[in-house]
Amino acid sequence: MQEKIEETSSGHAPTEIDGALEAADTSDYVLIDPLVEKRIIAKFDKFMMPQMALLMLMAYLDRSNIGNARVFGYEAGLGLTGNQFGNISTLFYPAFVLFEIPWVMAVKRFGANLVLAIVMVGWSVVTLGGGFIQNYHQALTLRLLLGAFEGALFPCxxxxxxxxxxxxxxxxxxxxLYAAIALSGAFGGLISYGIQLMGDRQGLAAWRWLFIIEGCVSIVMGAALWLTLPRNAQTAWFLTIKETEVMKARMQRDAIYSGEEKFSWVYVKMAMSDPLIYLGGIALFASGIPLFGFGTFLPTIVVGLGYTSLQANYLSIPVYVFATIVLCFVAWVxxxxxxxxxxxxxxxxxVLxxxxxxxxxxxxxAGLFAMFLIGSVYTYNTVVVTWVINNLQNEHVRSVGIPLFVAIANSSGIASSQIYPATESPRFIKGNSISLGMEFVALICVGLIxxxxxxxxAKSALVTDNIDDVKQSNFKYTM
Known part of the structure; x- marks a missing residue:
């Protein structure tokens, strides 16, 4: 505990509450024992972050496996023609975007463990069903449902x-989270390679087994989340009573606003009217076109470079591994x-x-080397998402602002799923040109942010008084 306790602005000394020092006047600040805080953060890193990473990995496996399945029989198995594969990929995103905000609000109301367990079991059942569909319209239906469930994940x-x-x-x-997305590509390539070598079994084509196996694994993991994920930051099952009190004090200390903690529609208005959210959303939309295109169509692009479908699945593995290493290093820096x-x-x-x-x-x-460079697109999204979140002023604003700007970003999937039609094979000039142009837009957006x-x-530095309970107070934006 700190050896010296400062007095608050009202002249009252803070009081100790289980590792936290709380001012007698609630308008005053809170001091927390850094050793206790460090121990709590270590617990969240140990018990929560691995689960989050696993969730992201499984979600993107179940989302992008359609790209791996494409190179060994998916289109022929369903009798797809023209750009029907692109349409199936596209339909994922409208529902994905539509459900993002409701899912985050549900997490805030009912807890992360319950909501995300429901979400994962839901998308897992849908993935499993992908192994038994017979036609284009059934594929469209499942893709729509998959988007509705997976829309919860990243913003939550x-x-x-x-x-x-x-x-x-x-x-x-x-x-x-983004490292898990990148690694899902590596695992997806490895799993697809193994299943493709396995061939047809029990009267089912190899690509069908890709959906069945991944869906079954996800169902088991989803069922366990209700017990293993924390409900929220203040009531996590792995915290002691003392640590729970410290987390509550910590939330008070880190609050950007001095208003009431209860929900108010004022915060919704603040989020909906903040140009930072829309500019960040446009930046991620621009970068999302190459990101989603890369994640879904990398095996297709590699085939277009002159490699076989079998080679495409295992050559994608080192690309994603390298992307993960770069991402982790840049996030740390x-x-x-x-x-x-x-x-x-x-x-x-x-990427450019x-x-x-x-x-x-x-x-x-040269084309394969370029794929390693393009893989850094995951790193861009990591930094920009963190940047925007850092500059949203409180929990209520974030509960609306995060899914709103992520929804704007993820709508890019609608476009990205249409830019690599089979008719553009082998070099996919149109898709790669669009991705190049949108990444340049993403670069411009960073400068504007x-x-x-x-x-x-600069404006905040000039404000010294007349700040009400929901306006900014001594808040320095992260640059």
């Missing part, structure tokens, strides 16, 4: 992280230096170079 997990970790701790944890903007400006550059190489040459080796936040910091 990002919201949970924002309620537990401080601003300079969030980058690495958001990075864990971002938190260590407490810098978001400068790093976010640098990340799109290798990668797409330029793919468009400029049909050499197989930086200017917006710098302007807000």
């Amino acid at each position: 997990l990002a919201f949970m992280i924002s309620t537990i970790y401080t601003v300079d701790q969030q980058g690495k944890r958001i990075g864990v 971002s938190d260590k230096t407490k810098t978001r903007g400068v790093i976010a400006i640098m990340i799109p550059i290798p 170079i990668g797409y330029s190489i793919v468009l400029g040459t049909d050499n197989n080796g 930086y200017l917006l936040l710098r302007r807000r910091n």
Whole structure:
């Protein structure tokens, strides 16, 4: 515990409550024993973050397996023609975007463990059903349902992280989510490679077993989440009574606003009217087109480079592993230096170079090297998501703002699923050109976000009084 306890502005000394020092006047600040706080954060890292990473990994396996299945019989098995595969991929995203905000509000109301367990079991059953569909319309229906369930995942997990970790701790944890997404591509390629070698079994084509096996594994994991995930930051099952009290005090200490903790529609208005959310959403929308296109169509793109379908599944593995390593390193640097903007400006550059190489040459080796460069697109999203979350002012604003800007971003999946039609094979000039252009837009958006936040910091420095209970008070935006 701190050896010296400062007096509050009202002249009352803070009082100790189980590791936290709370001011006698509730308008005053709270001091917390850093050793206790460090121990609590370590517990969340140990018991919660691995579960979050596993959730993301399984979700993206179940979402992107359609891209792996495509290269060994999915379209022929369902009798798809024209751009029907693109339509199936597209239908995932309208429901995905529509359900994001309701799911986050449900987490805040009913708890993460219950809501995310329902979500994972739901999408797992849908994935399992993908192994038994017979036609185009059944595939459309399942893809729509998959989007409705998976729409909960990323915004809910990002919201949970924002309620537990401080601003300079969030980058690495958001990075864990995106690292899991990237690793899901590696695991997806490995699983698909093994199942493709397995061939047809029990009268079912190999691509059907891809959905059946992954769906069954996800169902088991989803059922366990209700017991293993915490309900919320303040009542996590792995915290002691003392640590629970410290988390409550910590929430008071870290509050950006001095108003009431209960929900108010004022906070919804604040989120809906904040240009940062929309600018961040546009930045992620632009980057999301190459990201979603890369995640869904990488095996298809690799086949277009001149490799076989079997090679495409195992060659995607090192690409995703390298992307994960880069992502983890950049997320660590971002938190260590407490810098978001400068790093976010640098990340799109290798992606732009990668797409330029793919468009400029049909050499197989050069094209595969370009895929490694393009994989850094996951890192861009990690930094920008963290950056926006850092600059949303309280839990109520974040509960609306996070799913809103993620919903804007994820609507890019509608476009990305249409830009790699089979008719553009083998080089997919249109899809790669669109991805190149949108990544450049993403680069421009980072500069605009930086200017917006710098302007807000300059304006905030001039504000000294007349601040009501929901307006900004001594808040410095993270640059």
